Amino acid sequence: MWTSTLAIIVLVGAIGTVGTLVVSALADDALVSESPADAETPDAVELIEFADDEPAATAGSEPCTDVSVLSSFENAGMVESLAAAYNASPRNVAGSCVTVSASKEKSGLAASLVAAGFPSLADDAKPEIWLPDATTWLDVAADEGATSLRADGVSTGVSNVVLAMPEPLAAAIGWDAEPPTWAEVFDAAADADLWNNLGHPEWGAFKLGKTSPLMATSGEAAMFVSFGASAGDVATLTAAQVEDPAIEDEVREHELATSHYMATPEHFLWHARQAEDTGGSSADFLSAVIVDEKSVWDYNRGITSRDGITRVEGEPPAEQLVPIYPVDGYFAADNPAMRLTGDWIDPVESEAAADFVRFLRTAQGQEAVRAAGYRDLNGMLSGDVAEVGNLAQSPTATLALPAADVVTAVHASFPDVRKRANVLFLVDVSGSMDEKISASDTKLTAAQDAIALALDHFTTGDQVGLAAFAQAPDGAMVPGTLSEVSDIESSRDGFLTALDGITSMGDTPLYQAVDTFAAQQAESWSSDRINAIVLLSDGENDAPNAPTIGADEMLENLGELHHTTPVLIFTLAYGADADVDTLKSISSATGAHYYDATDPTEVEAVLGDLVTSF
CATH class of the missing domain: 3.40.190.10 (Periplasmic binding protein-like II)
Structure with missing residues (x-):
């Protein structure tokens, strides 16, 4: 030997x-x-x-x-x-x-x-x-x-795509010492009582983070191992297996443990760090995330990025990530x-x-x-990189990436097997939305066009609705729900008709709208769905005609919902006058992400990026 x-x-x-x-x-x-x-x-x-x-x-x-x-x-x-x-x-x-x-x-x-x-x-x-x-x-x-x-x-170089866990969680389940198979990972993620049975009810359900396989390599790798584990061998996955209905059904079950999808691994890791920095634990946001080794190294040395573009260097986290190398193999970004x-x-x-x-x-x-x-x-790592990243000096099961027909089959399958969404588009329709941003568009018409295009991301089984908010002279919040949250297969035409009929009016009861519609979405919360609101606002809270809820009370209510029936509120700052700080605080309180369209001409691209979270 x-x-x-x-x-x-x-x-x-x-x-x-x-x-x-x-x-x-x-x-x-x-x-x-x-x-x-x-x-x-x-x-x-x-x-x-x-x-x-x-x-x-x-x-x-x-x-x-x-x-x-x-x-x-x-x-x-x-x-x-x-x-x-x-x-x-x-x-x-x-x-x-x-x-x-x-x-x-x-x-x-x-x-x-x-x-x-x-x-x-x-x-x-x-x-x-x-x-x-x-x-x-x-x-x-x-x-x-x-x-x-x-x-x-x-x-040019290689970074393995592994399972990364906050150190206390990896130790509690024992995977830091004895790595699991991918099938064991997915079984654990499906066990609603796992952390409670291990003596840690404070960690809640097992929250598995994945990027979208249509956007990022780690998301692709997550789907490869999900299909492979369902087929019996991650190393020999074929296109025929990807297209097998029985295997698809099992992968569909795996996806139910996904909190939501994001466009880059850095999005997940930023939120994990935010959870720790605000006095909690990274376990409040994720139990594990499928990610490349290099991202683990970055996180453990204190580098994070909210948007995948601007990187911020801080102190290393108290809860380091532990890379787990499943024994039946993991793919390498080459x-x-x-x-x-x-x-x-x-x-x-x-x-x-x-x-x-x-x-x-x-x-x-x-x-x-x-x-x-x-x-x-x-295959060599810098010694410092290996030490800081907790990266294995000698992992044993790197896999060659699947053949081209497997890759395209997995991409084609994702819209069908992904976790379904329960999403409300919530649009600020205050008077400022009439502002011209081009010769042919106002902020409102551009937002309507962007939402109509974003609707194409959703497929049969996704429940999608539309609401809008402004404050009328009598203090009422108007117009309210325009298209009920329902299966997009049957509601698409009604949604688009309601979207086309939106007009701008009145002032901006931002806090009241968020509080009201978050509570409504929580009433229909389901663990089998990504429960979310997509909030688009171009201004600050401005509700002079009647007293409304304050920012602190709104955030406190969102925090309470997050621990029981969590509704992710993805916020999109639309135009230069948007209240960026408040929108960031809303998304952070719910474990969702903030998106920047302060240049309103970019709303179509930004909203298109946002809906990859579903």
């Missing part, structure tokens, strides 16, 4: 082509590696020897050729670090200096943009390289008709660097892009990968 430390990593040689390399560990105390237990000694096993970078002796002439790299939200920090490392040395490609710049987008949206050829961007703003955090997004883009992907993509083709890319830009891709796999590039919290292409 092979007694040295070994590592398994995933390498991407082309779209949909995945190979496995087993390598021995480096004798470097600053690095740690993955190691399968009791692995047989393979033939010709050796480490990748990363060549040194070969920058130019002097930089080429200006203006520099710009190489734009589009990353995912999850791996944006790594890509930015790689760009900075490349830019720090002189480059000369075809006589020109080179500057690499980075942008980021949610994985699912980026795949669609690649497939469409970036129609809203000018040619000089389109990327030359796409570096999603997993090969699966190449499959999604190809399925959507992408023609700009070259067949020579290469992996970060493929894909050069694009298109008529916006000239030959020099193409050559410069190739030089940056070459740099990614040099010793200096891989050093930047490790420093950014990722495993390099030998």
Whole structure:
């Protein structure tokens, strides 16, 4: 038997082509590696020897050729670090200096943009390289008709997608010492009395956090392991199994433990930290979340982000996250660097892009990968990253990502198997909604158009309703409920008719509206649904014609509901005069998320992002 430390990593040689390399560990105390237990000694096993970078002796002439790299939200920090490392040395490609710049987008949206050829961007703003955090997004883009992907993509670094739990919870269930199978994870999540039976009734129900598989790799991985566990083996999942009605039914049951879906792992981790920072415990928001190792490292060193864009560094949390590596396997985000083709890319830009891709796999590039919290292409982590992130030095069951037909089958299945929603759209219709934001739109008409488009996210079985609020001269809150919360299959036409008929009027009884409609939604609360309100407001509480509830009382009532019949209130600040602080406090009190459309022309995109939570 092979007694040295070994590592398994995933390498991407082309779209949909995945190979496995087993390598021995480096004798470097600053690095740690993955190691399968009791692995047989393979033939010709050796480490990748990363060549040194070969920058130019002097930089080429200006203006520099710009190489734009589009990353995912999850791996944006790594890509930015790689760009900075490349830019720090002189480059000369075809006589020109080179500057690499980075942008980021949610994985699912980026795949669609690649497939469409970036129609809203000018040619000089389109990327030359796409570096999603997993090969699966190449499959999604190809399925959507992408023609700009070259067949020579290469992996840049690796981050395993694991189950992460607050340390006290992991210890209480024993998974910090003996990792479970994925089937055991889903069984535990379905047990309403689990924490009570383990002596911790204060933790409530098991709350499992997942991102949307249509937006993020961790959400995809969560669905892969859910289908795999239901089929009997997460490592050998097939498209036929994904489409099997009996397996779909079991996955549908798994999804009932999901609190709600979010667009990025950082959304969940931000809320967990907020729960701790406001005097509670991260267990108030989540019991476990399916997330990549790098995000665990960020969280444990005190870095969080409300929106996935702006990162805030604070003190490390008192309750550290523990990554759990299920014994039947977990998938690895493999970060493929894909050069694009298109008529916006000239030959020099193409050559410069190739030089940056070459740099990614040099010793200096891989050093930047490790420093950014990722495993390099030998499976190695920085020692500091492993220690702070509590990351396993030798996890044993990394899985190659599923084949393209499995990926597309899982994406296609999600609208049917996801947890259904019980959602009320609650719209501020005070007089300020008449404000013009373009030659053809007021804030109200733009909001109506955005809500109509967002309605397309919901499918049969989702219960959706519409209400609006303003204060009339006599002090009454008007107009109130416009379309009852009911199955969208039968109520869609009525909802759209009611939406089209909204007019602006009166003042803004924000606190009263939130308090009233949250209580109404709580009356129809169901553990089998995501119970929520989507609140869109363009102003501050302003109710001069009759006394209404105050902010403190409203928040206290929301807190009480959160412990019994929790209603998530997703708040959307609409326009520059929106009361951002109050809207943030409302969403935080309910464990939901705040969204920023203070530029009202962005309401369609922001609301489209918001409804991925359902």
